[in-house]
Amino acid sequence: MTSRRQALGALTAASYQRVLGANDRVQVGFIGYGLIGRQHVSDFKNQKDVDLAAMCEAHQPRLEEGMQEMSPNAKAYRDFRKMYENKDLQAIVVSTPDHWHALHTILACAAGKDVYVEKPLTVFIDEGKWMVKAARRYKRVVQMGTQQRSGLHYQKGRQLVRDGYLGKVVNVRMHATRNIMPGFGKFPEGTAPSELDYDMWLGPAPKRPYQQLRSLYHFRWFWDYSGGQMTNLGAHHIDIMQWIMGVKGPSMVSSVGGRLALDADGEVPDTQDAIFQYPGFTALCSLREVAVGRRAPGLEFLGTKGSMVIDRGGFEILPEMKIDPNNAVPQFKGHSSGGVQRSNTKPTPYIQPMKEPGSSDQQFDLHVRNFLDCIKSRQKPISDVEDGPQITTACHLANISLRLGGRSVRWDADKETIVGDAEAAAMMRRPYRKPWDRVLEELKLV
Numbered sequence: 272m273t274s275r276r277q278a279l280g281a282l283t284a285a286s287y288q289r290v291l292g293a294n295d296r297v298q299v300g301f302i303g304y305g306l307i308g309r310q311h312v313s314d315f316k317n318q319k320d321v322d323l324a325a326m327c328e329a330h331q332p333r334l335e336e337g338m339q340e341m342s343p344n345a346k347a348y349r350d351f352r353k354m355y356e357n358k359d360l361q362a363i364v365v366s367t368p369d370h371w372h373a374l375h376t377i378l379a380c381a382a383g384k385d386v387y388v389e390k391p392l393t394v395f396i397d398e399g400k401w402m403v404k405a406a407r408r409y410k411r412v413v414q415m416g417t418q419q420r421s422g423l424h425y426q427k428g429r430q431l432v433r434d435g436y437l438g439k440v441v442n443v444r445m446h447a448t449r450n451i452m453p454g455f456g457k458f459p460e461g462t463a464p465s466e467l468d469y470d471m472w473l474g475p476a477p478k479r480p481y482q483q484l485r486s487l488y489h490f491r492w493f494w495d496y497s498g499g500q501m502t503n504l505g506a507h508h509i510d511i512m513q514w515i516m517g518v519k520g521p522s523m524v525s526s527v528g529g530r531l532a533l534d535a536d537g538e539v540p541d542t543q544d545a546i547f548q549y550p551g552f553t554a555l556c557s558l559r560e561v562a563v564g565r566r567a568p569g570l571e572f573l574g575t576k577g578s579m580v581i582d583r584g585g586f587e588i589l590p591e592m593k594i595d596p597n598n599a600v601p602q603f604k605g606h607s608s609g610g611v612q613r614s615n616t617k618p619t620p621y622i623q624p625m626k627e628p629g630s631s632d633q634q635f636d637l638h639v640r641n642f643l644d645c646i647k648s649r650q651k652p653i654s655d656v657e658d659g660p661q662i663t664t665a666c667h668l669a670n671i672s673l674r675l676g677g678r679s680v681r682w683d684a685d686k687e688t689i690v691g692d693a694e695a696a697a698m699m700r701r702p703y704r705k706p707w708d709r710v711l712e713e714l715k716l717v
């Protein structure tokens with residue numbers, strides 16, 4: 272029988288950390304040394320007040336590779352619960368697949384650690400509520416890995432929009448397109464390689480036979496572990512969109528799409544479009560895995576006086592032209608009497624164009640720095656855990672609509688609930704697999 276200790280482990284060691292001074296070194300433990308885990312080890316290494324004190328990996332070769340980058344005397348772990356029992360650690364960096372983010376964060380908070388957790392925060396809506404509850408109850412600093420917010424040009428662009436430079440922003444367009452046809456292949460089900468602790472990798476997700484794409488990196492193509500590109504790339508766009516526009520969430524979302532062309536293992540759509548209704552503006556998100564076409568800007572804010580295209584490399588603001596509205600009316604052979612008459616008014620720009628560069632590396636460094644500073648000041652970080660559910664929820668609502676055949680889903684952002692649709696509302700929560708289902712009850716989060 273599964274005991275509480277097996278599920279929770281670290282909780283028996285729960286201890287609150289002393290507040291660190293500005294000159295103290297922060298002892299950091301890392302879970303996950305994959306694509307972004309490597310990046311974060313390097314990001315934290317760039318900081319002068321950090322000891323890379325522990326590494327946890329479910330994959331033995333990755334654990335060994337990661338350990339080579341750690342500080343002298345760092346400890347290696349295969350089971351994160353053991354790492355959480357290490358009282359020397361003040362902070363945990365969670366770079367595991369999406370289906371682990373909530374539990375890795377909640378248990379770290381309960382063990383008295385501050386947390387830097389990768390986006391998307393969750394695989395289903397209710398997880399975000401539990402994460403916020405745990406972070407606040409245990410008084411932890413939890414930074415989400417939406418590092419774009421730390422980019423100086425993103426902050427400047429945000430200020431310009433908020434100051435009304437673009438006029439009234441009525442629409443935001445988001446795109447993420449590439450062509451990966453025919454996909455990453457088809458593989459038979461089999462036994463997991465001995466170097467991977469597949470049961471630990473699966474964690475709270477349903478037990479499924481191992482299959483090559485159901486693990487390292489490629490977990491993104493399966494609903495059990497991910498919300499597809501909507502929560503992967505879409506989450507970055509939606510984060511910046513909601514942060515700049517200062518909104519908690521959409522009031523209505525609908526989405527269509529499917530796996531239309533990819534010939535590879537996986538479930539999530541290769542083509543998806545979502546429409547979001549926000550208070551005072553609309554937003555569109557188009558995700559393409561199998562066709563690029565004429566490349567559209569990643570993120571574009573359309574205002575009545577100008578538009579702003581913004582990505583990790585910088586932003587560009589283009590003015591709208593002030594015209595006589597009569598001159599926009601088609602003429603063909605001219606209007607008959609009483610019809611619209613054109614004037615000689617020349618178009619003039621509403622605002623000055625503007626350009627600002629940005630850098631992806633700088634965004635990671637500043638985001639990590641902000642986390643470390645907040646560990647010491649106990650302030651909320653720039654991507655505080657409270658913002659995370661709002662972003663990820665917008666993505667999940669789009670996926671719920673898609674999986675229900677495209678019907679509109681209404682959302683009450685204040686009450687954090689789906690309105691008037693029991694079937695959609697039931698998709699806000701999924702069960703955790705044993706023994707992980709014990710965690711929420713034991714911590715009284717549900």
Ligand SMILES: NC(=O)c1ccc[n+]([C@@H]2O[C@H](COP(=O)([O-])OP(=O)(O)OC[C@H]3O[C@@H](n4cnc5c(N)ncnc54)[C@H](O)[C@@H]3O)[C@@H](O)[C@H]2O)c1
Pocket residue numbers: 302303304305306307308327328329330333349351366367368369371389390391416417418471472473474486487488489503
């Ligand atoms: N912020 C960004 O720009 C950005 C970029 C890439 C990925 N990400 C996010 O980072 C997360 C990880 O993505 P990735 O591409 O690095 O994945 P990955 O598969 O390359 O790496 C994840 C690692 O976590 C390990 N792992 C899984 N469960 C574990 C457990 N219970 N204990 C210890 N180790 C465990 C795996 O073995 C694997 O090595 C995803 O949620 C993704 O959305 C963010």
